[in-house]
Amino acid sequence: MSVSIRSMTIGDYDDVAALWHGAPGVGLSDADSRRGIAQFLERNPGLSLVAHDGDRLVGAVLCGHDGRRGVITHLAVEPARRREGIGRNLVERCIASVGALRIEKCHVFVFAENEEAITFWKEGGWHERVELRLLSRYTT
Ligand SMILES: CC(C)(COP(=O)(O)OP(=O)(O)OC[C@H]1O[C@@H](n2cnc3c(N)ncnc32)[C@H](O)[C@@H]1OP(=O)(O)O)[C@@H](O)C(=O)NCCC(=O)NCCS
Structure with a gap:
């Protein structure tokens, strides 16, 4: 596997958004606009990652924290490059x-x-938290 991993920058946005759009398991919303992702990256410096093979984006993940717990979202690997350990590598980092x-x-x-x-x-x-349910509310 000749894949390199580095921190995501907002300059990666177009490629990363295209990868996410091709991955139905990644739930996308208004929060994933360029502005939203820029805000997330600024708030969580260095934690979100991209994986490249040469110039080609093959994986991406968002990672952040609230000061007491980490959160990982939007993990996606290019379909043709799955089961090579790219996802595991991104998550372990x-x-x-x-x-x-x-x-x-x-x-x-x-x-x-x-x-x-x-x-x-x-x-x-990772273990499943069957005792929890997720609730959400808009701020506006
Ligand atoms: C989930 C995903 C990120 C995994 O990425 P990946 O690079 O293929 O995963 P890895 O190669 O690191 O797999 C690590 C291990 O996880 C398990 N695994 C991964 N994909 C699997 C699958 N489709 N079925 C069963 N086990 C799987 C295997 O045990 C694998 O190890 P092995 O290949 O040695 O058996 C990828 O399938 C993907 O992009 N899916 C679409 C987007 C998505 O649903 N993201 C999750 C958001 S929460």
């Missing part, structure tokens, strides 16, 4: 970076029907 900030735990949100992704996370040592 996220976990290491968040751990280095002395934050002990990360959460990830997965669509309930996304069984392949749930298998991926469980294989990586």
Whole structure:
């Protein structure tokens, strides 16, 4: 695997958005506009990652924290490059970076029907929080 991983910048936005749009398991909303992602990257410097093979984007993930818990979202690997360990590599780097900030735990949100992704996370040592349900509300 000749894949290099580095921190995401807003200059990666167009390629990353295209990757996400081709990955139905990634839920996209207004929060994923260029402005929204720029704000997320500024608030969580260095934590979100892109994987490239040469010039070609093959994987991406958003990673941040609220000061006490990490959160990983929008993990996607180019379909033709799956099962090469790119996703695992991205996640392990996220976990290491968040751990280095002395934050002990990360959460990830997965669509309930996304069984392949749930298998991926469980294989990586993540456990499902069956006691929790997610509730959301708009601020405006
Ligand atoms: C989920 C995803 C990111 C995994 O990326 P990946 O690079 O293919 O994953 P890896 O190669 O690192 O897989 C690590 C391990 O996870 C498990 N795994 C990964 N994909 C799997 C699948 N489709 N079915 C079963 N197990 C899977 C395997 O145990 C695998 O190890 P192995 O290949 O040695 O058996 C990728 O399938 C993807 O982009 N899916 C679409 C977007 C999505 O649903 N994202 C999740 C958002 S929460």
